[in-house]
Structures are given as structure tokens and as C-alpha cells.
Amino acid sequence: xxxxxxxPVQSRAYLRFPFSDRVQHLxxxxxxxxxxxxxxVQKYPLNSVSLFIVRLxxxxxxxxxTHHVAATMLMxxxxxxxxxxxxxxxxxxxRMTMLPSLQDIKDAWxxxxxxxxxxxxxxxxxxxxxxxxxxxxxxxxxxxxxxLTGFMMWNPLAxxxxxxxxxxxAAKAAHGAEALLAVLAIxxxxxxxxxxxxxxxxxxxxxxxxxxxxxxxxxxxADIKAGIAGxxxxxxxxxxxxxxYYPIASVLGVAMLFSVYGxxxxxxxxxxxxxxxxxxxxxxxxxxxxPLPPTPTQVPSPTPAVAAEGTSASSTSPTWMNVGPIFAAKxxxxxxxxxxxxxxxxxxxxxxxxxxxxxxxxxxxxANSKLFIIQSAGGHLGQLSAEELAIIKAWIExxxxxx
Amino acid sequence: xxEWFSNRLRLSLFxxxxxxxxxxxxxxxxxxxxxxxxxxxxxxxxGKPSNDYCLGCHGQSTLSKPLSSGETLSLYIDPSSFHAxxxxxxDIACVDCHANISTFPHPDFKAATLREVSIQLYTxxxxxxxxxxxxxxxxxxxxxxxxxxxNAAVCxxxxxxxxxxxxTDKQTGALLDQARLEIPKTCARCHDxxxxxxxxxxxxAALTTEGNLDVPTCIxxxGVHNIQDPTTARFRNDTxxxxxxxxxxxxxxxxxxxxxxxxxxxxxxxxxxxxxxxxQVSPDTPTNKPVCxxxxGVHNISKVDDPxxxxxxxxxxxxxxxxxxxxxxxxxxxxxxxxxYVASPTHFPLVYYVNLFYKILIPAVIGGMLIFVVTxxxxxxxxxxxxxxxx
Numbered sequence: 186x187x188x189x190x191x192x193p194v195q196s197r198a199y200l201r202f203p204f205s206d207r208v209q210h211l212x213x214x215x216x217x218x219x220x221x222x223x224x225x226v227q228k229y230p231l232n233s234v235s236l237f238i239v240r241l242x243x244x245x246x247x248x249x250x251t252h253h254v255a256a257t258m259l260m261x262x263x264x265x266x267x268x269x270x271x272x273x274x275x276x277x278x279x280r281m282t283m284l285p286s287l288q289d290i291k292d293a294w295x296x297x298x299x300x301x302x303x304x305x306x307x308x309x310x311x312x313x314x315x316x317x318x319x320x321x322x323x324x325x326x327x328x329x330x331x332x333l334t335g336f337m338m339w340n341p342l343a344x345x346x347x348x349x350x351x352x353x354x355a356a357k358a359a360h361g362a363e364a365l366l367a368v369l370a371i372x373x374x375x376x377x378x379x380x381x382x383x384x385x386x387x388x389x390x391x392x393x394x395x396x397x398x399x400x401x402x403x404x405x406x407a408d409i410k411a412g413i414a415g416x417x418x419x420x421x422x423x424x425x426x427x428x429x430y431y432p433i434a435s436v437l438g439v440a441m442l443f444s445v446y447g448x449x450x451x452x453x454x455x456x457x458x459x460x461x462x463x464x465x466x467x468x469x470x471x472x473x474x475x476p477l478p479p480t481p482t483q484v485p486s487p488t489p490a491v492a493a494e495g496t497s498a499s500s501t502s503p504t505w506m507n508v509g510p511i512f513a514a515k516x517x518x519x520x521x522x523x524x525x526x527x528x529x530x531x532x533x534x535x536x537x538x539x540x541x542x543x544x545x546x547x548x549x550x551x552a553n554s555k556l557f558i559i560q561s562a563g564g565h566l567g568q569l570s571a572e573e574l575a576i577i578k579a580w581i582e583x584x585x586x587x588x
Numbered sequence: 589x590x591e592w593f594s595n596r597l598r599l600s601l602f603x604x605x606x607x608x609x610x611x612x613x614x615x616x617x618x619x620x621x622x623x624x625x626x627x628x629x630x631x632x633x634x635g636k637p638s639n640d641y642c643l644g645c646h647g648q649s650t651l652s653k654p655l656s657s658g659e660t661l662s663l664y665i666d667p668s669s670f671h672a673x674x675x676x677x678x679d680i681a682c683v684d685c686h687a688n689i690s691t692f693p694h695p696d697f698k699a700a701t702l703r704e705v706s707i708q709l710y711t712x713x714x715x716x717x718x719x720x721x722x723x724x725x726x727x728x729x730x731x732x733x734x735x736x737x738x739n740a741a742v743c744x745x746x747x748x749x750x751x752x753x754x755x756t757d758k759q760t761g762a763l764l765d766q767a768r769l770e771i772p773k774t775c776a777r778c779h780d781x782x783x784x785x786x787x788x789x790x791x792x793a794a795l796t797t798e799g800n801l802d803v804p805t806c807i808x809x810x811g812v813h814n815i816q817d818p819t820t821a822r823f824r825n826d827t828x829x830x831x832x833x834x835x836x837x838x839x840x841x842x843x844x845x846x847x848x849x850x851x852x853x854x855x856x857x858x859x860x861x862x863x864x865x866x867x868q869v870s871p872d873t874p875t876n877k878p879v880c881x882x883x884x885g886v887h888n889i890s891k892v893d894d895p896x897x898x899x900x901x902x903x904x905x906x907x908x909x910x911x912x913x914x915x916x917x918x919x920x921x922x923x924x925x926x927x928x929y930v931a932s933p934t935h936f937p938l939v940y941y942v943n944l945f946y947k948i949l950i951p952a953v954i955g956g957m958l959i960f961v962v963t964x965x966x967x968x969x970x971x972x973x974x975x976x977x978x979x
Contacts, residue, residue: 300963350923362946
């Protein structure tokens with residue numbers, strides 16, 4: 186938008202925003218941005234941009250902490266705004282130029298019809314244009330909604346004491362939707378009106394030039410020139426009103442600060458809860474002590490009977506009749522048909538014949554009988570019990586007789 | 589000429605077939621002879637002792653060896669269940685696993701306890717099952733074993749190598765239905781207390797009493813072979829995705845009238861958003877926000893309308909809320925959680941109408957702003973071109 190530079194008639198600067206207003210704008214700008222960023226990532230948590238921001242912030246708990254700090258900042262600046270507004274209205278008796286009026290609707294209509302080529306000219310506006318009023322009151326509305334719904338989410342226990350439980354998810358829905366509305370409005374309305382249409386630096390410098398005043402706030406300029414706007418009260422009246430306003434503002438201010446403190450610190454349930462109780466359950470609880478196939482100890486073995494027989498016949502020496510059943514029970518699996526190592530213990534003759542390396546039974550000499558040596562050492566596959574071995578030894582010592 | 593040739597061909601074919609028959613007959617008679625002479629089979633090809641050769645001794649139920657712990661190691665292999673086992677069916681030889689045994693007497697076996705026997709022997713499974721074996725190396729069982737807990741399961745505790753029947757389809761590798769039904773009982777060998785809880789849960793009861801294969805067994809949540817520690821922050825943060833594997837599958841859920849909206853309703857709620865972000869951003873960081881199992885239970889998951897434990901009953905749900913929010917006393921707090929409902933005029937109407945309000949308000953406000961902004965912009969462009977900007 187090329188602007189024609191007209192000759193500077195008299196380049197006087199008009200104070201539009203005093204320092205206090207500029208500070209309020211700055212604090213709000215920062216808190217709003219922080220709230221928008223940390224809020225929208227929670228509204229759209231699975232979006233890749235959100236994930237990037239959450240990572241950058243070091244986790245969602247940090248995002249929430251930032252959101253809470255920014256919310257507190259916004260509440261504090263809102264309190265400051267209310268008190269300073271009260272001062273302007275009640276003490277300085279300034280005109281309430283921000284109040285919406287029927288004229289604003291007329292102005293908006295005039296601007297719109299002019300834009301679409303139906304009107305003759307743009308509206309002539311005062312200190313605050315209808316665009317600015319729309320934005321201001323939208324901000325007020327938004328802050329109230331966000332404050333109320335934010336309170337419900339931050340303090341769900343206090344909320345459900347007064348309201349049904351579904352107010353909390355409803356508050357969350359409204360909080361998120363209102364946030365979206367606010368961010369979109371800022372992008373469309375504020376960006377266009379203050380940055381795109383013309384880069385308006387008044388919120389930073391505090392000033393507008395006469396030319397700018399003439400373009401944007403001609404009625405205010407006229408009032409200033411006529412001496413109607415910004416008429417200061419007399420020193421006496423000022424002091425009198427201050428004496429009334431200061432105590433009231435102090436009480437109100439303290440009450441509001443106390444409310445904010447309660448808002449922020451009243452309830453921690455949404456932030457810190459009892460850590461989840463992970464149930465401790467016994468993990469290793471075996472079904473049965475040893476889930477194994479039946480062991481030989483559980484199987485009735487013929488051996489004790491044989492041993493009993495052996496001991497009962499202790500008056501006479503054992504014969505093949507005594508040791509044969511032991512061999513049959515313990516040895517024939519290998520030293521039967523399989524003839525492991527050439528040794529077969531099925532019959533008396535085979536037993537005495539021995540294996541491929543020679544006899545394993547030396548009658549009358551158990552100590553030199555290979556069968557007895559191997560079995561005494563233990564660990565043989567078909568290991569004989571001590572009783573059984575005693576019978577075998579007795580049998581060999583008695584001459585390893587068949588009968 | 590052609591006829592002569594075909595006659596020759598026929599003759600040679602006849603001779604060939606005849607000779608084969610004679611040869612086959614000779615072989616058969618040798619086989620017959622072998623069956624009647626003892627020992628039955630000495631060796632198979634590649635010089636390995638045949639399984640039946642080993643069973644000659646190990647098929648005797650009395651065969652055992654005392655261990656220095658005083659326990660008795662049974663060396664008995666039940667021939668009938670061994671023959672039915674997948675290893676025998678696939679012609680795996682005893683000595684393929686017991687590779688240090690080639691002759692008799694066997695080399696001395698040094699294990700003090702029965703448990704040591706298993707611990708020493710299971711490593712041979714890796715020779716054929718390397719994939720599963722390597723997964724096991726990353727498992728909680730293996731970590732426990734490395735930490736000195738000899739009770740920790742090794743391959744053979746779940747798969748008795750002498751009796752294990754085929755559990756996967758040979759072509760596809762998919763787990764067979766019958767094998768799936770057996771899984772909880774397999775884990776119960778060591779985790780019996782958990783099994784007792786599981787079998788009464790909505791999932792476990794369906795599996796154990798109805799043979800329902802839609803429900804999860806142990807391995808559907810815990811994995812198989814590379815079973816992970818389920819008490820870690822990572823496992824917890826991943827729980828919603830784990831349950832969602834089945835609970836967002838309409839094919840399964842529609843059969844039982846269970847909502848498939850459970851994941852997205854959870855994720856869009858405060859708790860679920862938090863857990864999802866933890867899972868995405870810092871999976872190993874614990875969060876105090878609840879996951880599925882904190883409200884629904886772990887092994888004892890019940891139907892939500894179960895009068896005693898179901899959390900569709902507000903009284904029961906309140907108890908769940910109080911686990912983390914002990915100051916909650918009123919039942920209406922439970923409505924702060926939308927119980928996986930998508931807001932509608934019948935369920936959570938307030939939320940539904942708030943959403944509807946903004947669905948109208950946002951486009952109306954922003955649309956109005958856009959109309960004004962765009963027309964203003966166009967107007968200013970026209971003015972700039974004409975040079976008629978006043979002032």
C-alpha cells in the first residue's frame with residue numbers, strides 16, 4: 186500500500202497509550218502467546234508440531250507448568266487493568282470511550298458498505314474504532330470464559346461441590362474451543378488491523394502523529410483540539426477522590442489477589458495426585474513343586490522285595506537265584522539284548538562269560554571283579570543300590586554260584 | 589522300424605521295473621529280518637544313534653540318577669508322548685540336542701540339582717531355534733536368571749522338548765488355536781497366582797470356559813520369548829496402545845458390542861493426553877496419570893457392568909477415582925470423566941452443546957472477520973492503484 190506523503194503541516198505527536206497501557210499490552214502479549222502455544226499443543230497432542238514443542242519444552246508437565254504460570258500472569262494483569270480502569274473512571278473521570286455503542290454498529294456497517302463499493306466514505310471515528318472495541322471486548326469475553334473454565338479444570342474438586350461433574354469436560358471443551366477462537370481472531374483481526382493494513386507502532390511508542398490521528402481517530406482529534414478530551418480534574422477534587430478510591434481499590438485488589446492465590450494453590454488434585462498404586466502381586470507361584478514325570482522313587486520298585494529276600498536268606502549265601510532278578514531289573518536294558526560292551530547279564534553263563542574285554546565277575550574276589558568295581562564307583566547308568574550291591578558282593582565272595 | 593524301437597523300449601522298461609521289484613523285495617526281507625533280530629535299530633544315517641536306540645534304555649521308567657543335592661533325576665522319557673512330540677515327528681535325533689553323548693557309557697553329567705540340569709541343557713535349543721533363543725536373551729526371565737534367580741523360566745520350562753507337540757502352523761508359522769488355549773496354563777506353571785486371577789477375568793473366563801480365541805492370553809500383552817518387565821514406566825505408558833490393539837478392532841469388538849472409541853476418547857481426555865504424550869516424548873518417565881489397567885484392572889479385568897466390580901457403576905468408579913484423588917467424596921466427580929463416551933444429546937449433553945455452540949460461533953465470528961478484512965484489503969488495493977487515498 187503505497188502512501189502518498191503529503192507535506193507535513195504540523196507534525197505534532199499525540200499520546201495514545203501511556204506507559205502503563207503499553208506494559209499491560211506487553212504482559213498480555215507474552216502470556217497470551219505462552220498460553221496459546223502451551224494450550225494448543227494439549228488440544229492437539231498427536232500433531233507432529235505439538236510433539237516437537239512438547240519435546241522442546243521437556244515434556245507435557247513442563248508445558249502445563251508454563252501454561253499455569255502464564256495463566257497466573259494474565260490474571261494478575263487483568264486485576265491491574267481493572268484497578269487502573271477504576272482509577273481512570275472514578276478518579277480522573279475520563280470518558281468511557283471503550284464502551285460499545287449503537288454508533289459502532291453504524292460505523293461497522295458504513296465501513297463494510299464502503300468496502301464493497303456501496304458507501305460513499307469510511308466512517309469518521311473517535312478514540313476507539315469499532316475494530317478496536319470489537320477486539321477489546323472479545324478479549325474481555327475470552328478472558329472471562331478462559332478464567333472460569335480454567336478454574337474448573339484446575340480445581341475440579343471445588344467445582345463438583347457446586348456443579349455436576351460433567352461441567353468439567355464441558356469446561357475443557359469450551360476452554361479449547363474458546364482458545365481456538367481467540368487465536369484465530371488474533372491472526373485474522375489483530376494481524377490485519379494493526380500489522381498488515383498499516384504497521385501501527387502506537388502500542389510500543391505510545392504515540393500517533395497528527396496525520397495518523399486525522400486518518401484513524403478524526404473525532405478524537407477534533408475533541409482534543411476543542412479541549413473536550415482529557416480534561417484534568419482540579420487538584421482538590423483529584424485528592425478528594427483519591428482518598429476515597431485508594432482504600433476501596435486496596436481492599437478490592439487484595440481480595441482479587443487472594444482469589445487468584447486460591448485459584449492457583451487451592452487444589453493440587455489436577456497436578457499432583459497420589460502416585461498410582463501398582464498392585465504388588467506374587468509373581469513366582471509355581472503350580473506344583475516339581476512338574477516333572479514320575480520319578481523312580483515314586484514307582485514301586487521290585488528291588489526292596491529282592492533285598493528282603495536276600496536278607497531273609499542271609500544264613501545261606503546268595504546264588505544266581507538272588508542276583509539274577511537284580512540284574513534283570515537294573516541291567517538288562519543295556520546288558521540284555523543290546524549287549525552293551527559285549528556284556529550280557531540275562532543268563533548265568535553269559536554273566537560269567539563277561540564282556541568284550543573279558544570277564545567282569547571273578548568268583549570269590551569281588552575286589553577284582555569289574556562289575557563290582559564299576560558299580561562301587563557309582564554313577565553307572567543302571568546304578569545298583571547299596572543293598573543290591575551288598576548282595577552282589579556276597580554272591581561273588583561266595584563263589585558266584587548258580588545254585 | 590518305429591515298432592521295433594517301441595518293442596525294445598518296452599522290454600527295457602520291463603527289465604528295469606522287474607529289477608527294481610527284486611531289489612525292493614530283498615530290502616524288505618532285510619528290514620523284516622532286522623525287526624525280528626535284536627537289537628531293533630542300531631544306527632540311522634550320518635552315524636547318529638537313533639531315537640529308538642536311546643529309548644531302549646531311556647524308555648524304562650526306572651532309569652534315574654541320584655544328584656548330589658539328594659534329588660533324583662529321572663532319565664525316563666515316556667516313549668508314547670515322545671513319539672507324538674514335534675521333535676520326533678520332524679526326525680530330530682536325541683543326540684542333536686544331547687550332542688555331547690555319542691556312546692555308552694555317557695560322559696559324566698555334572699549338575700548338583702534338578703534345576704541345574706535344565707539350566708545346563710536348555711542352551712542347546714539355540715542350535716535350531718536361534719530367533720526365539722535370541723529373543724529370550726532380551727527377556728525379563730533371562731535377566732532374572734542372570735541375576736541369579738534359577739527359578740526364572742528357560743526354554744524347556746514352557747516347552748518340554750521330549751513331549752512338545754507342534755504349536756505353530758508349519759507353513760505360515762501362525763500359532764495354532766489349540767496351542768493358544770494352552771498358553772495360560774503354561775505360564776501358570778510358575779505364575780499360578782496370576783493364572784487364578786486371570787481365569788476369573790472377563791478375558792480369562794472366556795478362554796478357559798468357552799475356548800474363546802478372541803480374548804488375549806498372556807502372550808498377547810506380555811509378548812512371547814522377549815517378555816519384558818511389566819512394571820516399568822515404559823510398559824505402563826504403552827498400555828493404552830497395547831489394549832487398543834484389540835479394542836479398536838471393530839471385527840472383534842462388534843461381536844460383543846464393545847465400543848471401539850475407547851482409545852480416541854481416552855487420548856482426547858486429560859489423562860489420556862498426558863499418558864500419550866509421555867509415551868511419545870519420554871516413554872521411560874513415569875506419570876501419575878492413569879492408564880487402562882488402573883481403572884479396569886490388570887489380570888482381574890471384569891465386565892464394566894459387573895455389579896461388584898464393574899466401573900460403569902458409579903460407586904465402583906468412584907473407588908477408582910479415589911485411588912489417585914483421595915479427597916474426592918461425591919459421586920458426581922465421576923462424571924468429570926466421560927467414561928469413553930463421545931458426547932451426544934443423550935450422553936454428556938452439556939459437552940455436546942458446548943461443542944455445538946463453538947462449532948457455530950467459531951466459523952461465524954472468524955468468517956465475519958474474514959469477510960470484513962478481505963473486502964477492506966481489496967478496497968485499499970483499489971484505492972492505492974487509483975491514487976485516490978484521501979488525505
